[in-house]
Amino acid sequence: MTSGDSADINPVNIVLADWGTSNLRLWAMDAAGHIRAEHRSDRGMGQLNRDGFGPELDRCLAAMTVPADTPVLICGMAGAAQGWHEAPYLDAPCDLSAIADGAVRVEHGGRDIRILPGIAQRDRTAPDVMRGEETILYGLAQAGTGDARVCLPGTHAKWARLSRGHLAGFRTMMTGEMFALLGEASILRHTVGISDWSDDDFAAAVAEAHAAPADCLGRLFGLRAGPLLFGDAAPSGSARLSGLLIGAEIATGMAAGDEPLCLVATGGMAERYAAALTALGIDFDRADAEDAVRNGLFAMAARIWPERELLETDA
């Protein structure tokens, strides 16, 4: 995928969409892989009922002035049972290229719209599911990532094991949701909510939880007791809560293999995880999550619609 002076001479050929629980992101692409327009909406699956997806997509496509005959490829929660149209899970382990074959077609306004499946791990001791992250992983593989452990931070962080386009397995950690619940709804809110962030306190908590992840749950109440006993001299509650949860997550994720680590995130979340890994002395590559999901969608669109002659070679 490239960008450059030629971007203004090719028409929109395909629309790519990452439709998650909280957000919808769309990119109108030309056949050479240039972004011709992009659009964001906060109408994720969580804000829509089944009948709301089509009109929302129409609204976004109109805002991007996309022609009526341009196909749309969607990944993420739009394909969940409670989404727009269910795209049944593929089963891991699997080759990620199989995702494109599992796309389901949605009937809506005569446009060719496909939704990609998520991936299920039907392991009774470690059942797990993903929707959207499989497309990020495919984007990484297309960009040349070989054997890797991939860390995808988030509300439900995923750690996946990737080997040249093959997904060996994965695990979801509820790190982001735990941080929000404990910081906003538990007794810790009294002290976490009012605390300033401290990079040093974050790094110390990461190291502590990484060294003894079994003790993570047993250290949480200290975020309440510390400020009660030491006032402002206590460590930052928010930095410490984040550090304890991320440190424990990294310990669990790193225990599951020895491939090189790739951190795939965007914005502040990317910086926070990078700081945690750096504090632990763990080497890692980085990739941008938005670039990866768009690359993955583009490469799958090329498989689904070969007649559109999308230029996969740039991806």
Next chain:
Amino acid sequence: MTSGDSADINPVNIVLADWGTSNLRLWAMDAAGHIRAEHRSDRGMGQLNRDGFGPELDRCLAAMTVPADTPVLICGMAGAAQGWHEAPYLDAPCDLSAIADGAVRVEHGGRDIRILPGIAQRDRTAPDVMRGEETILYGLAQAGTGDARVCLPGTHAKWARLSRGHLAGFRTMMTGEMFALLGEASILRHTVGISDWSDDDFAAAVAEAHAAPADCLGRLFGLRAGPLLFGDAAPSGSARLSGLLIGAEIATGMAAGDEPLCLVATGGMAERYAAALTALGIDFDRADAEDAVRNGLFAMAARIWPERELLETDA
């Protein structure tokens, strides 16, 4: 402390109260340690502002027809900074007999009312606090518990190390609060909330988390994914959530010493923890939490008001 035919011949000599965050329990006792009346209220600290404690106590004492000159001894959150009247923490390690010396007197309606302090652990690496549990521990020590690890389940479970009336240290685990938050407010609520309880699934989850407590956080999302993938054939979500959290708690608590374990709880919580410990093959003694807190209060009342000639020997 005894009960028997003589209970109806001695007048009320003292009132004991355990005033927690959610509830208030009161016992009117005679000098021989018999319960002459008891009363419960759901007006814990969480439901009262500072001016509400006195009237609520009056209401309860009237319901128990307690004479105006009968002293009242209170333990628990009534002594917190945000409670009725702050009773500053004692510092652990400490002899539990020192609690009585830290009681603060409350001016209210001419009655002799004292509130017992909690205990703080001013350790920067493991800061912790308790209010109420110190009185339970004193009650256990009075009843002859020597060297012990004591497990006190609850919203904020406490694990304490006790040696003949000396408190060496303690740790709070937010097990009960985590169970409620995850089961009611997280994505797990969709599957945990609708599941039937299963003793077998509980025992299996306890064993799993106890064997690998570092993995506890990484197993939680499976409570969502399992029912998505296996439907009714998936383990009980509520039993598994409880089991994972309690199993991890027990692993942490048991790692902190090798004294005999004493489980101090009441009702369904006592049964659940007993089942967990039994599933793990861990030997333990049991004590009733209500008996222990009442015994502790009675023994401290005897120290605070020697002129009332309370019979400590029965305790």
